[in-house]
Amino acid sequence: MKVVFITVSTPAMENLLLAKRTIDQLSPSALDLTIYYAIEEPKEEAKKGLIEAIEQADAVFLDQMGSPPKLIDEIDRVLSRTKSHVIPFGAASREFMRLGKFSAETMRRSGNSAPSMEKMKKMQTFAEKAGKFLPGVMRDMRNYSLCMKYFQYPTKDNILNLLLLLLRDYGSMTGLPVPKPPHEAKPIAWYQLNTMESFDNPEAYKKTEGFSPEKPNVILFFSAQTYPTDNTSCLIALRDSLSAFSNVYSIGTADTFASNEAQLRRMVESIDGGVDLIVNTSPFRLSAGPMGGEVERGVAFLKEMDVPYLHPFFLTRRTEEEWRLSINGCTPSENLISIMLPELDGSIDTIPIGASSSGVVDPQSDIKLYTMEPIHERIAHVSRRAERMIRLRKKNNSDKKIAIICYNYPPGEANLFGGAFLDTFSSVAQILECLKEVGYATESLSSDDLKDIFRAGRAVNSGHYETQWEQAIYYSTDKYEAPVDVTEHFGRKPGNIMVHDRQFFIPGIISGNVFIGLQPARGGDSLEDYHDKKTPPHHQYCAYYQWLREEFQADAVVHVGTHGTLEFTLGKESGMSAECYPDRLIGELPHIYLYYLGNPAEAMIAKRRSHANLVSYQPPVFVQGELYGDYLELSSRLESYRQTLVLSPESSQAALEQLKEQAKTLEMPETIDEMEEELYRMQRRLIPEGLHVFGTGYSPDEQAVYHTTMFNRYKEEGHSAEEAEKMAREASAATAINNELEGLVHALAGGYNPARMGGDIYRNPEVFPAGFNLYQFDPRQIPSPAAMARGREIAENTIQKYFQSMENTHALVPLYCGGLRHRERKERLWDRFLVT
Secondary structure (H helix, E strand, O other), rough: OEEEEEEEEEHHEEEEEEHHHHHHHHHOOOOEEEEOOOOOOOHHHHHHHHHHHHOOOOOOEEOOOOOOOHHHHHHHHHHHHOOOEEEEEOOOOHHOOOEEEEEHHHHOOOOOOOHHHHHHHHEEEEEEEEHHOOHHHHHHHHHHHHHHHHHHHOOHHHHHHHHHHHHHOOOOOOOOOOOOEEEEOOOEEEEEEEEEEOOOOOOHHHHHHHHOOOOEEEEEEEOOOOOOOOOOOHHHHHHHHHHHHOOOEEEEEEEOOHHHHHHHHHHHHHOOOOEEEEHHHHEEOOOOEEEEHHHHHHHHHHHOOOEEEEEEEEEEEEEEHHHHOOOOOOOHHHHHHHHHHHHHHOOOOOOOOEOOOOEEOOOOOOOEEEEEEEEEHHHHHHHHHHHHHHHHOOHHHHHHHHOEEOOOOOOOHHHHHOOOOEEEHHHHHHHHHHHOOOOOOOOOOOHHHHHHHHHHOOOOOOOOOOOOOOOOOOEEHOOOOOOOOHHHHOOOOOOOOEEEOOEEEEEEEEOOOOOEEEOOOOOOOOOOHHOOOOOOHHHHHHHHHHHHHHHHHOEEEEOOOOOOHHHHHOOOOOOOOOHHHHHHHOOOEEEEEEEEOOOOHHHHHHHHHHHHHEEEEEEOEEEEEEOHHHHHHHHHHHHHHHHHHHHHHHHHHHHHHHHHHHHOOOOOOOHHHHHHHHHHHHOOOOEOOOOOOOOOOOOOHHHHHHHHHHHHHHOOOOOOOHHHHHHHHHHHHHHHHHHHHHHHHHHHHHHHHHEEEEEEEEEEHHOOEOOOOOOOOOHHOOOOHHHHHEEEEEEEEHHHHHHHOOOOOOOOOOOOOOOOOHHHHHHHHHHHOEEE
């Protein structure tokens, strides 16, 4: 029997070869097996061989999750003209599914073209029972279900039994052994990773692992399935590293969170002393996978655990060397399933800890086999960060050392303590007061106190500073370890930036156990210097963060305001390595970043590149702008022109010429309608009224301003006055609630920081209240109800226009839902999808 396996599963490939050798010993001519690794599009010669193999096959098993679309299309074209058995694992090519008398066409005829997952499970369960006794389509449906279970957990025995099933029932090889039932991973269980032995009894598991009551407890979540990769070696390395300072409870799951939740809660309750930190290496969200799920239940569980939630991950599609050489760090699919989606759950520290091997060619089959290999340095880094987070959680507030970092770029007093929409002096004063109230060793400092300390030329963040400052902090260059590339670019240490008498100047003060300082300048005065990801930071910049880690010995770093420069230093875009400067500068320190909730795009840069636990802050209230200066004069001339057209048409041409001349000077549109529209837009724009003080919600007057703006916005969107009033009232009520100081204190206590979507407070009022972690994109909110309505109207108008032009011709009109643009455009996205 000729069987073709097209797969992306590396364990399946290895076990297919092992199973083939076993079958060859039983019946040398029974199986003609061809295996293709479908992770990338094959070269032309290999593609021809693949097409020929499919055309000649008796059965084709398809596993194409993440395969290149062109390859899937090519395979589909071949399948459309073959009569072989086709067994798709996953969604790709499912329309060609046929095994005996059971096929996709059978499903369509029975009205089950798109059954729900619950219905599918019921159908599979029924088929597996009835198919033992009923021939024909029920037997084939049972066999298809068994194939899925065999391949879901592709051990050597499962793959062997999958092949035996195909050979006996569809290749007439009845002399071969009867296939055994699939071995399935338990829905949820404790695991001893070295042996992959599972335990249901917590006491037996604890005895096997030899836990110490003196150590903190860490939960390590992982997928018990070995499809599409077997990450066991990486998990063992991570477990061993974490075990140096903690008891690691390894929990493997093979079913949905909802199905496992009750058992998971019982397992957690059996952990002596409670849980101190959670590490989840499974892709997607905690309680939702590629087929969906109940995300709220997972978030509720994390809130109840109230511990840091880390999400290291595996690079399944590239080698460690390829990752190290990549400026992007992660592929788009890795960014989506291992970074973006986990961020919706409030995960932090998305760091790669394993990568694919470069492959070893099997000498008998000439097939290259791949395994997953640990990235040991990254595993050690994750462990050190986890240990510091647990230490932060358990340490008394009075003993914690906190570094509060403010900005000064471009350098100079005018930009001292800068931060988007933030009164940073008052905010830091309020933060210090709050920390003092909850037991941190620090003194109260007012906004004026901070201005007196840092202004008057004392700590302006440039190469020029006041050397007579009594409170100046210096760091010996002898303690500083200069990175090689910094020396190559800036010369031997200490360089000439912020250096005095061979000591680095550390701009800041220490109040008790709290350091308040300025982030170093990048070395120049232009904005390009501050966003330069190609040049390493200079010596003093590196020494500053080394001083925080090693001399001051901070327990946590808090960057205040949007935004600093740490996250824009040299390195990858995501999936950071030890060579990336945001990673190497922050090191293992817990990093909390106070970030404006209206700028989620750059917030994600800070989160992913500098391992930041974001705490959002809201902007001040915005008021409607007014025209001024030349623009006000242009508006007056436009009004005069309109009057001239009515009262004195003969002189209107001269007025029009003057109007166009002034518009050209102001770089405004020259046509009257466009000019008027642009002036209207300028009048309606919103400008901030003052600056926000961290920890302060809107006052009643500010709520009233926000309420009025939202009411007008809802009215413009077509809502009735009654509906607009109700919606505006609900939106404005949330602005008085402020969780910013509480969120910061909770993060410094080593608690879980739930995530909320960021965005414009008028387009997305659901971003309130502030004080939580941020994420940029929520797929559940695409499309919005308003966008659905607009899209429906466009579709109906397009179809109507089509039929009017084609008269009596009838045709199906598909709606193509193409791609996603910027998250903040979500309310306009759906109505831009085209009817083709």
